[in-house]
Structures are given as structure tokens and as C-alpha cells.
Amino acid sequence: MTEEDKLLEHDYDGIQEYDNDLPRWWRNIFWLTGIFGVFYLVWTHFGFKEPQHQQLAREIQELEQHKAEIAKSSGSVEVTDEQLMKLVAMPERISKGKEIFVAKCAACHGINGEGLVGPNLTDDFWIHGGKPTQIRKVIMEGVPEKGMISWQALMTADEINSALAYIWSLNGTSPPNGKAPEGDEFKRS
Template identity: 40%
Template sequence: MQKSKAEPIDPLREHVYDGIQEYDNRLPNWWLWTFYGAIIFAVAYWFYYHQAGMDLPNEVILAKAKAEVTARAASLSKGPLTDDQLWSLSLDPATVAAGRLTFVSTCASCHGDNLEGKIGPNLTDQRWIHGGNPVQIVQTVTTGVAAKGMPAWGPLLGAKRVNEVVAFVLSHHKKGEPMVIDPTATASGKP
């Protein structure tokens, strides 16, 4: 029996385009399986989301988004805390402890671990540079004092953590004690 002429491994195609002949190679198997997998995934995705209705309806997604916006608006409409509310926060041990943690990590480098003042002013005496009532302290912490090098902590910490820090500072004072505004006070507490 006579053997037929072996077919070349990479047969040339019959046509010529711009003087170029092409080989008739098969795609690698991993390309084919990736292609087949993509087709199967596309059909399954189309069926699951567009035909069977298994995804959340747009009305449900919209209702959740509206609820989040409403909750956010309600929390913002409460307005800022009053002096009395901040004083009551300073009596809550959990709030004061949370405020201490934030104070130690963000404020202690300038105001000292015990609020005694380092390069920043002393926060344990009754002499305040920018006002010592609770709302003024919140305002100072939130907006910062750029002229003195104090950053605005409000955008970084958020209102809740700012209020906790103020509660921690107020826990070192008594409600009703005289607070003197003294713009000449320094870190040591002396003019």
C-alpha cells in the first residue's frame, strides 16, 4: 500500500492578497474555551437579569436611595448641638472615652496628652483664645485656625468625632465656670 503524501502542518490558503499568503492555523484551545465561556456567561447573564427578573427592580433600588437621602437630610436638619447637649455629652463616659482616643491620635501632638498645651494652647484652664463655650469650641475644632497652624478637623473627622473630642475637652471643666476670651494666651496659658 502506498502512503499518501503527508499534509503540511501549516497549510497555506489558496488566495493571495497583496502578495501575501496566509496560513490556515487553528486558534489555541484556551482561546476557544475562553470564547465559549464568554458566550455561555452572556446567555446566562441575559437570562438572569433581563428575562427571569432576578435582579432588584429599579423601584426597589430607587426606594433605598431615597431612604438614604431622607435619613441624611433628617440628620442634617437637626442642626448643630447646643451648649447644653455638648455639656451632657461630656458626662457620658463612652463619648468621653471615644473623644480621648481621637484627641490622642490627632490633637495631643500640639495640645499634650493631658490638654496641658505644648505648641498649642492649654485646654484645661479658663482662658480661651477663640471662645470657651462648647459651641465655640466645636466651631474652632471644625474650621481650624489657619493662622496658628491648626488644621480644620471637621472635614477629616466628621461631626460625630468632633463632638466627641469637644466632650472630652469639656470633661476637664465644670459647667458654668467662667471662660475668659484671651487672644494673647499662649501654649503655656500665660500671655
């Protein structure tokens, strides 16, 4: 037994202990924690750090701004049917639009656009018109009272255009279980 490992007098139910110094690494961590605590206290309580409620308010404001910008970017661009006709013919748009459609639209329009809660998007009949600008308008503004969501604050202009391209490509695909036509016939020229 070394000088260090001298047992203390007391004895608790047969348990005895040494009176050794704590290891240096342990003490260092202890002191560092204490020093950190002092700095942290000063940092958080004396105006150096933004208080949490202000941080939350600022982040909510930034989010609102961001949402407004997205809404503007997808809503403000004036487009013509001629422009959209070029866009809907682009294969990369259609494949991107398919991903969006499956993720966001299929729940109501069916995985192949055959219609469920929402109308069939593969036939020639359209409640709100079958021109590209008309379809795009419905996607952007929705028909809230009928259960069609307005997507302009939730999707970028690019995503809306891609979804449009995909819907355009579905025409005449006649998937099984297609919902009965709704609206007026629109013949593509």
C-alpha cells in the same frame, strides 16, 4: 526504555532530550490561558469594561461627594450650649473622644492636653472662648492662619462631639509641663 522515551538525535554539550508530548494538564492550562486572553481582550477593548481613566475620574468624584457630605453633616447641625452640656457629660463620649484626641490632636496639644504648639486645653483660659459651642466651632472651622486645622471635613459630627467631650473633661486636670495660659479666663458656672 519505552517507545515514549526515545532520545532525539541532537546533543548539546552532552545534553539530550526526549520528544515526549507535553502533559495533558500543561496543555489544558495553555489553552485555557489563550481562551481567557481572547475574552479579556474583547472585554477590555470593546467597551464592556469601564476604561481606567474614567474609573479614576468617577472614584475621585465619589470621594469629593463623600467629603462634602461629611462636612455638611458636621457643620449644619445647629446646637446650643445646653445640648452640648448634656453631651459632654456622657462617659462613653469622653472615652471615645480620648482615642480621637490621642490620634489626631495630641501632636500639637500634648498627650494630656497640656499644650505644645497648640494651647493648653486643661486650664480656664481660652483664646476663642470656653463655651462648648465656642470650643466646638474652633474644632470644626480651625484657625488655619495659626496652625489649627479645620476638622469638619476630616471628622464626622459624632467624632467632633466626642473630641469636645474629652476636652471638656480635661478642665482643671493640671498635667505636668502645662503650657502657660493663653487668652481670656472663662469660669464655668
